[in-house]
Amino acid sequence: MAPGTVIVRALQAALLAGLLCAAPGSRAGGQASVLAAIDAYAPRMGEVADALWHNAEPGYLEQRSSALLQRELREAGFSIEPGVAGMPTAFVARAGNGHGPVIALLAEMDALPGMGQAAVPGHSPLHGQPGHACGHNLFGAGTVAAARAVARWLHDSGRPGEIRVYGTPAEEGGSGKVYMVRAGLFDDVDAVLHWHPADRNSAAQSGSMANVNGRFRFAGLASHASIAPERGRSALDGVEAMNHMANLMREHVPVDARIHYTISDGGGAPNVVPASAEVWYYVRHPDPDVVRGVFERVQNAAEGAAMGTGTRVAYTPLGGVYSLLPNDTLGRVLDSALRASGVAAPDADAVSFARSIQQTLAQPPALETLTAIADYGIDGVSHASTDVGDVSWTVPTAGLSTATWAPGTPAHSWQATAASGHALGHAGTRTAARAMALAAIELVGKPDVLKQAREELDRRRGEHFDYRPLLERDTPPLDYRATR
Ligand SMILES: [Zn+2]
């Protein structure tokens, strides 16, 4: 398909519907102007995405990435509050005209350790280096593009309203957004929109998995493993006994629960009884209360294992997030915006890149998925987790996925890293920016829709909802990636 075909088709449809023939200050004129602003910024958006991709900074270490996103926003007239909620790389950027609705867009930016890969359609790892295997470089750049266009529209139209960008670090296991929610930074926000790189275009809303993760460090007594094993107490035995109990527990937890671990320190040498060993656990389930209960049992298993092996155990909580609470009212606004703005079709080079990537995937869906828009729905539950969850229980929130990766590509794969550093990723990012910007200006002008979205949130949370974060830390684990 020729570049831009789908956008052209969407614009033709809009013209036929009389949407874009209106005066600049009108709703349709506003839509045309924000889409034009995003398209004009698209080359720079690609540069920003690539800069983040090349810098690939893991959670809480996103200094250069955060600074670049802030710079792009400052240049577009945003005022920036950096270092919020005790996180040096978090920020809130604001633009607009006071006393109107506050629409917030989320911007993630962290990379994954060890996932470095060249932007080529074959496995070409950059050994030991972090990489954007979840496409958060695109996430940050696309959100900034949308926000700049909305800020310009607010400025030109004089409409009351505020557009905000929340620069949210350490999504991958660091729960950055939860600290921002706890600090009350979302309390005066009317709606939150976000997006995520994916292998398809969809504004369908779904739930997700709440989770808790943390490390259990066992302490024993070192001794010669052959000459004097009776004088030693193996910290690794503590880890193994705990894991055995957790594995038995799998039969006796709700069926949707997930328990996974890695032994992050198994001792040094087999001829030394390990004095120190560590295991890192995750527990997930769609219901935050189930996660709380199962994790408590895992903690009990750790205590039991320590007692039985003559070791001691110390628990360090790392992260905890709620499930996503979908919002149908906002989801439908995003879906309409996606259909109205159309899919920014990738160019021939990007399509050929996607085709080559697909040859490395087992049974990928049709390549045409790149430019299709999935049906809208709200009933599914994704097995992923995200710290957007806590935001979604606090403010009406909806998200979008766009095709930045070859159809069939899973997140956290080398194929995702490669596409996130390629024009293929840029095309999907442009689709996301266009849809989010249209949805944002739609919401600024529709206080009744914002009210409905808030009522839906209240209904879904239930009458007696009391937000108790799953996160058990007072301060963010700013070094959780530094030591990996
Ligand atoms: Zn991820």
Ligand SMILES: [Zn+2]
């Ligand atoms: Zn992600």
